[in-house]
Amino acid sequence: xxxxxxxxxxxxxxVGSIDxxxxxxxxxxxxxxxxxxxxxxxxxxxxxxxxxxWR
Numbered sequence: 174x175x176x177x178x179x180x181x182x183x184x185x186x187x188v189g190s191i192d193x194x195x196x197x198x199x200x201x202x203x204x205x206x207x208x209x210x211x212x213x214x215x216x217x218x219x220x221x222x223x224x225x226x227w228r
Contacts, residue, residue, distance in 0.1 A: 191218050 205213035
């Protein structure tokens with residue numbers, strides 16, 4: 174039986190946050206699964222879609 178690699182379990186915790194940096198490229202928007210090592214992605218906060226755009 175195949176499993177869905179994108180399925181959520183009760184042990185997975187996905188969070189998002191704005192990471193303020195001192196770098197000249199501005200703040201970063203970070204999405205991470207804090208239950209797994211190295212499971213994150215980021216982009217410039219100004220380029221992140223707004224909540225309204227996700228609707």
